Amino acid sequence: MLDFRVIELSDRPWVTELLKLSDFKGCEYNFANNIAWYRLYKATICRYKDFYISRSEKYGLRFTFPAGKGDYRDLFLTLKKEAEENGSPLIVNSVTNEELAIFEELFPDMYTVSCDEADSDYIYEAEKLQTLAGKKYHQKRNHLARFRENNWEYHDMTEKDFDDCIEFAARKYDLDNAYDDESKVAEQFAINTFMNSFGELGLKGGVITVDGKLEAFTIGDGINSDTFDIHIEKANADIQGAYAAINNEFALSAAKGYTYINREEDLGLEGLRRSKRSYHPAFMLQKNVVTFK
Numbered sequence: 001m002l003d004f005r006v007i008e009l010s011d012r013p014w015v016t017e018l019l020k021l022s023d024f025k026g027c028e029y030n031f032a033n034n035i036a037w038y039r040l041y042k043a044t045i046c047r048y049k050d051f052y053i054s055r056s057e058k059y060g061l062r063f064t065f066p067a068g069k070g071d072y073r074d075l076f077l078t079l080k081k082e083a084e085e086n087g088s089p090l091i092v093n094s095v096t097n098e099e100l101a102i103f104e105e106l107f108p109d110m111y112t113v114s115c116d117e118a119d120s121d122y123i124y125e126a127e128k129l130q131t132l133a134g135k136k137y138h139q140k141r142n143h144l145a146r147f148r149e150n151n152w153e154y155h156d157m158t159e160k161d162f163d164d165c166i167e168f169a170a171r172k173y174d175l176d177n178a179y180d181d182e183s184k185v186a187e188q189f190a191i192n193t194f195m196n197s198f199g200e201l202g203l204k205g206g207v208i209t210v211d212g213k214l215e216a217f218t219i220g221d222g223i224n225s226d227t228f229d230i231h232i233e234k235a236n237a238d239i240q241g242a243y244a245a246i247n248n249e250f251a252l253s254a255a256k257g258y259t260y261i262n263r264e265e266d267l268g269l270e271g272l273r274r275s276k277r278s279y280h281p282a283f284m285l286q287k288n289v290v291t292f293k
Contacts, residue, residue: 040186118268147241157205216246
């Protein structure tokens with residue numbers, strides 16, 4: 001059997017090396033995300049030859065399509081054996097339409113494919129989020145104009161901001177009465193992980209203050225050679241345009257040099273879906289689930 005274990009900060013060099021080989025755009029192919037959210041998904045990892053493998057047991061045994069390079073037939077037959085020894089068929093998540101071709105070539109008629117729209121990543125042109133130019137961003141520019149009537153400042157996140165950001169997130173968590181919401185509880189762990197290992201994870205962050213008080217913050221970093229990922233975005237919704245402002249300022253500051261910005265999934269939440277669609281993604285990164293028969 002493969003030697004799966006909990007991800008650790010010391011894994012970052014070799015994991016990052018294998019992630020770069022694949023250059024995938026999906027938000028699950030980011031070390032910071034993997035270490036911040038492993039508790040929620042009951043995830044463990046291992047290295048098999050030149051492949052980085054992550055598996056989750058939250059909804060039964062599932063494997064994320066591995067990053068790296070090598071013999072895919074050997075890889076998936078090994079994972080199939082691993083799954084069957086654990087009493088499960090092989091189920092592979094995060095399979096893009098391009099990667100489906102690998103299964104079609106190597107394992108014809110041996111699997112089924114399903115897809116949930118809620119799992120798709122929203123991918124935007126970085127320049128569009130930076131400039132907000134054109135008619136379809138008219139409303140966003142209006143929100144920004146209203147926000148800029150405040151006494152506000154934006155700055156890149158530093159260690160001095162960490163405690164204020166954690167307190168701000170915790171206050172929103174309390175106001176939402178999210179104590180029984182597993183994903184919200186996990187989000188607090190993720191935020192603390194980002195703050196506690198900010199430098200080691202190579203993260204970037206942005207903070208907005210209004211009248212000297214923190215009212216929005218965000219954190220992200222690069223997924224691959226051309227895509228920047230937004231991990232966390234929090235703002236005071238009672239201040240008109242606060243979310244639009246932190247989105248725009250961070251895109252201008254942190255995503256320079258990137259072609260795309262990944263704002264991750266909507267999780268099937270209608271409000272989140274409307275918000276993400278209102279920024280007009282360049283495309284949706286569809287993620288399929290392959291289940292072996």
